Amino acid sequence: MRKFKAAAITATMVGALTLAACSSNGSSGDASEEPDTSGGTGANELTFMFRGGDYDKLAYQAAIDAFEEETGASVKMIITDADQYATKLQAAIAGNKVPDVFYIEPGKMMGYVYADVLADLTDYVEQDVIDNIWSFGTDAYRFNTETGERGNSADALYGLPKDVGPFGFGFNKALFDELGVEYPSLDEPMTFDEFVSKAKELTTxxxxxxxxxTFGTGLNVTWNSQAFVWGAGADWISEDQKTVTVDTPEFAEALQWFADLGLVEGVTPTATQAQSLDTYQRWMQGDLGFFPVAPWDIATYNAKHEENPDGFDYEVIPYPVANEGDDWSTWLGSLGIAVSENSQNKELAAQLATYLSTDLEAQKILAENKVQIPNLIDYATGEWIETDAPAAGWPANTEIFLQIAEEKGRPLPGVWTYTPEWYDNFWIGIENVVDNGSQTAADFVAGKQTEMQMLLDQSWISADQAKAQG
Incomplete structure (x- = not known):
């Protein structure tokens, strides 16, 4: 594997990114077009298909420019917005026009592998490169086609991370100050009781x-309940990914506690209030005390603070846990960069995927503009957290994001299984527990256990069928 010199970052580039931030709507502006996504046909030609806004486009353009200069390659960039990407990629695969390099979601990786869409990158990526990436960033794209297991370091590597996404938690310091509420610890998680106590102080x-x-919090159950379930020692699935585990007392108690934040404690907006003004809007206007904070939110939150410094000023903290001494965690996502199995320039495509995932200067651009935390462990835990992150306006307690990436983060429950339908099924009818309280959490999870298990069993059968047909 060749080494590549760093891409030059100029003041003009950073200025362009800043201007783009003011006008970005999450689309490159040409997403409605239907470009040719097929892989390059020349000896040094590649296509790269990805999704994102202006930050991503400009950052990757800088990296690709440097890659082309160093290798003599010609890379055609194809960008879509997030909503259209999955559909366009599926159409490209169905039409046998798979780009050489493209984004994939970890949960769809196994199906693509069995369908011979993804190239095995194991022999193309040096071990020292892999060792310097957050382990989830590579584990999410490892797969053993014989055993069906995911995430083992000895398994084949079918992608590299575009990023790892730590889903953090935060509080509005300005609201705490206004109401005279003491800040929570920046290092130690609150217990559920302590969290409710502070939330009540903020509800006024x-x-x-x-x-x-004004409310203590306002959390979406589909995306925000995982940390609290895990913080109570419960989970959706067993470690071997074969058994649904939602019918435990710990799970029911955690889900009921989450529902009771609104139904009993009154520290969240009612369902009716949330319909008239959703909780994200309430958080952004300074009327919620606690709310999720993730890397992709930072630029927006910083802009809101500059607009209204006395009403909105946030910090990142650990998620609450059921009891003092319990370990906290939250979910950690990722988007991957993969290579087509049918690329005519597979080695060069693997070099591009590695470059996009691990080039230091491209990582600096993305982190500086609050697109993601760096993929590179040595940079993230050294120069970035000590110097570059504070200078770029990341929160003072950004160390929390690195803790999630290193040890506190877990994949969402449906990521490791062949299909996620069993996990998606859990959310059908959840409003009866959290919105109107017509069903207790204990009754809900007892009813869900059997149907979710059937869907999980079918997922494993589907995996075996795909393997046999692959």
């Missing part, structure tokens, strides 16, 4: 109209 009628308009 600030405008005096007789109705609560």
């Amino acid at each position: 009628d600030r405008d005096g109209d007789g109705e609560m308009d």
Whole structure:
């Protein structure tokens, strides 16, 4: 594997990114076009298909420019917005026009491997490169086609991370200051009881109209309950990914506690209130105390703070746990960069995937503009966290994101299985528990256990069938 010199970052480049931030709507502006996604046909030609906004496009353009200069390759960039990407990639695969290099989701990787869409990158990526990437960033794209197991370091590597995405938690310091509420610890997780206590202090009628308009929190159950379930020692699935485990007392108690934040404690907006003004909007206007904070939010949150410094000023903290001394965790996502099995320039494509995932200067651009935390462990835990992150306006406690990437993060439950339908099924009817309280959490999970297990069993059968047909 060749080594590549760093891409030059100029003041003009950074300025262009700043201007793009002001006008970005998450699309490159040409997503409606139907470009030719097929792989390059010349000796040094490649296509790279990805999704994202102006930050991503400009950062990758800088990296690709340097890659082309160093290798003599010609790389055609194909960018779509996030909503269209999956559909366009599937159409490219169905039409046998698979790009040489492209984004993949970890949960779809196994199907692509069995369908011979993805190249095995194991022999193309040097071990020292892999060792310097967050382990989840490579584990998410490892797969043993014989055993069906995921994430073992000895398994074949079918992708590299575009990023790892730590789903953090935060609080609005400005609201705490206004209401005279003591900040939570930046290092130690609150217990569930401590969290509720602070949330109650933050829930108030600030405008005096007789109705609560400021709340302790407001969390979406589909994306925000995982950390609390895990913080109570429960989970959706067994370690071997074969058994659904939602019918345990610990799980039911954690889910009921989550529902009772609104139904009993009154520290979240009601379902009716959330319909008129959703909780994200309430957080952004300074009317929620606690809310998720992830790397992809930082630029937006910083802009809101600059606009309203006395009403919105946030920091990142650990997620609460059931009892003092319990370990906290949250989910850690990723988007991968893969290579087509049918690429006519597979080795060069693997070099490009490695470059996009691990080039230091491209990683610096993405991190500086609050697109992601760096993939590179040595840079993230050294120069970035000590110097570059504070200078770029990341939160003072950004160390939390690195903790999630290194040890506190878990994949969402449906990621490791062949299909996620068993996990998706859990959310059908969840409003009866968290919104209207017509069903207890204990009854809900007891009813879900059997149907989710059937779907999980079918996922394993589907995996075996795909393997036999592959």
